[in-house]
Amino acid sequence: MGLQQLHCEFRYRFSRFAACMQQHRRQERAEIRGAGSLPTNKKVSVIFVLGGPGSGKGTQCANIVENFGYTHLSAGDLLRAEIKSGSENGTMISNMIKEGKIVPSEVTIKLLQRAIQENGNDKFLIDGFPRNEENRAAFESVTGIEPEFVLFFDCPEEEMERRLLGRNQGREDDNIDTIRKRFKVFLESSLPVIEYYNSKGKVRKIDAAKPVGEVFEAVKAVFAPAVEKVAA
Numbered sequence: 001m002g003l004q005q006l007h008c009e010f011r012y013r014f015s016r017f018a019a020c021m022q023q024h025r026r027q028e029r030a031e032i033r034g035a036g037s038l039p040t041n042k043k044v045s046v047i048f049v050l051g052g053p054g055s056g057k058g059t060q061c062a063n064i065v066e067n068f069g070y071t072h073l074s075a076g077d078l079l080r081a082e083i084k085s086g087s088e089n090g091t092m093i094s095n096m097i098k099e100g101k102i103v104p105s106e107v108t109i110k111l112l113q114r115a116i117q118e119n120g121n122d123k124f125l126i127d128g129f130p131r132n133e134e135n136r137a138a139f140e141s142v143t144g145i146e147p148e149f150v151l152f153f154d155c156p157e158e159e160m161e162r163r164l165l166g167r168n169q170g171r172e173d174d175n176i177d178t179i180r181k182r183f184k185v186f187l188e189s190s191l192p193v194i195e196y197y198n199s200k201g202k203v204r205k206i207d208a209a210k211p212v213g214e215v216f217e218a219v220k221a222v223f224a225p226a227v228e229k230v231a232a
């Protein structure tokens with residue numbers, strides 16, 4: 001075999017190998033979707049709601065739901081419900097939450113997938129997710145969903161600490177030791193995700209240190225133009 005023939009043969013074999021790999025990866029992604037009973041063809045619009053612990057995400061999500069027709073999915077609430085349900089992952093999740101650590105993405109994503117699938121709405125506020133780069137990349141590759149934008153509640157630590165210590169909802173992670181751990185995780189793992197979306201022009205930053213009503217005025221200004229566009 002001449003050198004040129006050898007080169008052609010190599011190129012042919014390599015292109016077959018590359019096509020094979022591509023097909024394998026496509027199949028793998030489809031299988032993961034199926035395994036999570038994910039909406040394979042449900043078209044949804046998603047907004048990620050991010051911010052430090054106690055920045056007021058849940059409070060503002062309730063206002064957005066009431067005014068703009070979204071469904072609120074809190075990753076933390078779904079994890080707490082999973083513990084209560086007696087799931088085999090319950091003890092692991094409970095230990096992670098007590099330590100302020102981030103639960104493995106596959107667990108949280110399955111819960112989010114199920115909640116999206118079971119809900120009749122097609123507009124979701126996903127609160128407290130993605131919490132780190134692994135959450136972000138896994139969600140995108142498993143669901144193929146990209147957020148419309150990220151609503152970021154920016155609040156100083158002292159104010160968040162004051163709010164969490166006064167929340168009084170019996171949460172096991174609202175104690176000073178766990179709160180400090182959660183702040184550390186937010187700074188080290190969650191802020192980089194917000195920076196990632198910021199570099200793509202997707203972050204809508206809200207000054208969350210103000211009173212609830214004033215924060216919601218700023219939130220409305222983010223949502224209202226989108227609603228006006230649909231109505232026009």
Ligand SMILES: Nc1ncnc2c1ncn2[C@@H]1O[C@H](COP(=O)(O)OP(=O)(O)OP(=O)(O)O)[C@@H](O)[C@H]1O
Pocket residue numbers: 051052053054055056057058059060076128163164166167168208209210211212213215
């Ligand atoms: N703008 C605000 N001013 C004062 N208190 C607030 C404000 N927003 C929320 N709060 C109060 O602060 C506490 C934390 O708020 P919320 O639960 O909405 O925060 P969060 O960001 O969802 O917290 P987490 O991430 O821990 O779930 C609650 O007791 C809430 O009533």
Ligand SMILES: Nc1ccn([C@@H]2O[C@H](COP(=O)(O)O)[C@@H](O)[C@H]2O)c(=O)n1
Pocket residue numbers: 053074075076077079096097098099100101102103104108127128129130131135173182
């Ligand atoms: N994507 C997530 C979201 C939450 N957690 C764990 O739940 C705790 C409470 O979350 P809140 O949003 O309700 O404050 C959080 O500290 C994590 O332990 C998670 O692992 N992954």
